[in-house]
Amino acid sequence: MLVEFAMMHAWLVPLLPALAFLVIVFLTRPFEKLSAIIAVGSMAIACVIASFAAYGIFTNHEYTKTPLVYAAKWLSLGMPGVTDSLMVHVGVQLDPVSAMMMFMVSFISTFIFLYSVGYMKGDPGYSVFFAYLSLFGASMLLLVISSNLLQMFVAWELVGLCSYLLIGFYTHKISAREAAKKAFVTCRVADFGLLLGLLALQITFGTLNLVELGEKIHNFQEYTSIGMLTLIAVLVFIGPIGKSGQFPLHVWLPDAMEGPTPVSALIHAATMVVAGVYLVGRTMFLFHEVESAMQLVAVTGAFTALFAATIALTQREIKRILAYSTVSQLGYMMLALGVGSLTAGMFHMWTHAFFKALMFLAAGSVLTALHHKADVWEMGGLIKKMPITGWTFVIGGLAIAGIPPFAGFWSKDEILVATLAEGHYVLFAMAAFTAFLTAFYMWRMIFLVFFGDEKPENHPQESPWTMTVPLIVLAVGAIGAGWFGTPWYNVWAEWIYFGEPHHGPINYGAMLLSIVLAGSGIYLAYTMYLKDAQKKRARKLAEWFGPVYRMLYNKYYIDELYLWFNHALVDGTARLFYLFDLYVVDGLVNGIGTFTKSSGDGLRVFQTGRLQNYALIFFLGVLAVAVLVTFTGPSAASLVLGGVK
Amino acid sequence: MTPFDFSIPINPSALTLEMLVAALGLGILILGIISPKGARSGLGWVSFLGLMGIIGVAITMWGQSGELLAGMYLLDNYALFWKITFMVAAALVILGNMRYVDKVGNQAEYYSLTIFATLGMMVMASAGDLMTLYLGLELMTIAFVILVCLRKTDNKSVEAGMKYILLAGMSSAVLLYGLSLLYGLTGSVIMLDISRIIAMQPVSPALVLALVMIIAGLGFKISAVPFHMWSPDVYEGAPTPVTSFLSMGSKAASFAIILRLFITALPGVWENWAMVIAILAGITIIIGNLVAMPQTNIKRLLAYSSIAQAGYIMVGMVTASEAGIKGVMFYAFLYVFATAGAFTVAAYFYNVTGSDELKDYAGLSQRSPLMAAVMLVALLSMAGIPPLAGFVGKFYLFKTIVDGYLWLVFIGLIMSMVSVYYYLRVALVMYRDEPKDPSPINVSGPVTVTLILTMLVTLIIGIYPGPLSEVVNSAAHSFFLH
């Protein structure tokens, strides 16, 4: 009964937080406590509905084949009976993938909201923050349950807008404003590609409905050529490149740290960035048909994973390290999708959501305790004063490094096995090496922050329960979320797959390799950053590889490259255009403007206020119309010109 | 069977709406006579509630169809949609301007004439022959003439009334000339018969002349350039509520009848008038927007903008298709709300400050955020900025003419951009400039309701045009069923 209700009313899940947004903005903004309760409460109820709906989906295997879709007509262009009229629906599509996402997003969001209650205490924009958070959650949930790509795109843009609002939440900080702008602009650039892709899909296939598209693209030869389809796939993929922070549009993501920490957690774990991965997963039917596009996805993913991991090795700010690790993990997910394993990609997204949210929130807890001192080198030994934060963070670290039985191990293993099974040995090597790097930089951070000597100038204190409870809950998730998909007992693959469910053979070799890599990464970090109290080796290493170190520390100078590009090329061209503009276009435009305005002024002259003039103009008008009718109507014109009629 | 044969039984229930509105108007007049001066401000509520009741009745009549007196009077969803639109417009004007009217005085005359004008519009919407058309048109026009000079002590108002009656009389004469030519050529005043007879004859010059006269006469009512000269003066001089009703009701009704006349009676000579309408639409859009730019008086600015809006609506007539009719109706409906919003703000502002000058709107966003917001939404909707209703409306209109009249689409697009300039000028003054007199403006209850309603409708239609679109579809479909 309840399950039935939840399944048929899944639209409530995004609606409730959206309502919370409206209520907070318009009604309860002056009442901070109430606003927080409304935001958390609505998200919690949404989470309950989502979990019931997910229960309904995950108890009936029918839904893996035919998703539950219901929609309302939103906009119809054209007349009834006309075939090429455009019909846009707003609808819900529930299948295991979206049900899983819906549950995950609402679940993680609930705890992040709860965490924000404590974290944002005393902020002047407390209520507004919760309003934005609610809208953010609502947009993401809308994106998840969308039954067509246009609706998804709307939600996608809303998510982008909310991220802009939230990253730039500390409007008094210039860096926050800049970061918000960067995020927005970068994503907009990518969205343009996506929009073009969607337009091309609509034009080619006449629909943006996911189910219909899936069927039509399966027989795409009837509609278009493989070349066109490749172009569409690449265009569509540009959107996720931006939103999921894939190389080369990853630059906005680390800067997004400027927002409040819960926002970082929300962006990095449950919403925003996984939207890109989700979109690729959702349009798997499209990529599946285009071999080259799949390769593009896989290579982009693997490269991003490795690339971001190397940058993370040298970063000093706690949230920045986490940010690059997110970029890297997203690369993993893309890699999984690129090698055709929806199962592995979604699985990693699922486990990643838990441990990454956990680590961000724990990082936020650390930052609050240390009054927003972010450099990991200035921390140390925090685990004694902040046991809950510390140990949960350690759990997160184990999970992301890929130590069994923590969640990250299983999903990462799944990706490695899938890559290997498809025969992408180079990609496999890159992914495996990334796993080693991940373990190393993560534990470098953990050893520096939580272990070693305490710094006397720090006076850390454990955070209040609203902040620690989410940590504990998420830590449980970070431990257990992966147990759905162990090689021996893989429920996950039975439910979430593309095409046919596939059980690869249990690959003990890959498993062993990833354990060894993770273990050696952690051990290396241990020897360099904990055992060696003076960090001599680390320094020496940095000196030896000075240029490399600086290059990594400066993130391969990509930002500078863009900046340079911006200055040299964009500004240069802009300069050129400016001059052109100043003398040619401006002259023209001002001319037109002046002409327009003066013609307005000139035409006013006719408005004399004299009745006789008006009457005269009226009759002149009649005359003019008479002339017009004579010369525009075909039959009349032919009459005058002596034609036949 | 001639229409004047008294032996044809009329089903009076078909005319329920018209009779109710007439009764309401008379009732208001009688109430005005018998009630003491102090109690007359209550007449506004009586009219408003009465109209709301009749709108309720009208909605239940959705789906009716038929003809009275052999086609003199047509009943269909098309007419009904327009009737509801007129009544909604009248109700909005009444609800939003009660205090203004109390200040002017003559409440009984004001309300009853507003309702009689509405009745005239409703007759126009259902008119199936030339006589009924003219009857409705004159009923509306005469009511408006009196309304325009309601502020008897204000020279501007009287001057506007004088101009309006003389020019309207002139245009009526021209229209009548055209209509009588049409009658002379076809021997019938019934539109359906005319269309049949015209289809059988070759196009004669006299018919073309009739067409010219009709276009001129009705073009005057929708203030299409070059027949628009009256409207800025009259709009500025008339009391603001009347201006508002004039620009939405009168215009919408004229569009209703133009569509009926041209597409029911004159589709046979479509080739002769389509291009003229297209050219007039283009000129109207251009001139309306251009001359709106230098205006400094908000009512004059709105007057020119409404000329431009009429140009946009004319675009829907060009193809004489179901889609075009749909576009016109859709746009007219949302135009009513945007106009009501903008003019209610203007009227209330005048009420409080005694000024219509744009510069006095400085800092309105600080003095009354609601008024500023409604003005902004209304103007942006008229400019056609998504996601407001005006965007969808313009989309529907221009979609019909993409094939064959691309130049007109370009004119529309470019001039929409130009229009953003002067609409945003108002927004800038309201939001950027500091107010000279920072005292807040308290908006009274009914006005608040009107403002919020217009804003909400403008927003909702913009975001979710589906339902209205379907209603309009059905109405446009019924147009061709006679």
Place this chain on the structure above:
Amino acid sequence: MSDWAGVFIFFTVALVFGAGGILTSFLIQPRRANPVKMEEYECGVPTIGPTWVQFRTSYFLYALLFVIFDVETIYLYPWAVRFNNMQIFTFIEMIIFIFILIVGLWYAWKEGALEWK
């Protein structure tokens, strides 16, 4: 073509007729100015006081009311002639018609249109 020739001739004649009159009088008029000629009225009495006097609107109102009831008679007359052949509905219609007119008269009366002040 012949049809259009008719229209053309019509417009031409109209134009010539109008313009011709003005032109002729312009050509043949005597151009001798003297003080008497420059007065507002060449013949008659010079005006006393401002010429911009207002007439009583009551004249107009009386005339208007008269016209209304005059027109009413035109409607009533054929109705009365055919009265025996009519249904009850037509009778009611005419009652309503007269009632509406009476409301108008009532209004005019109440507003003082019938008083000569």
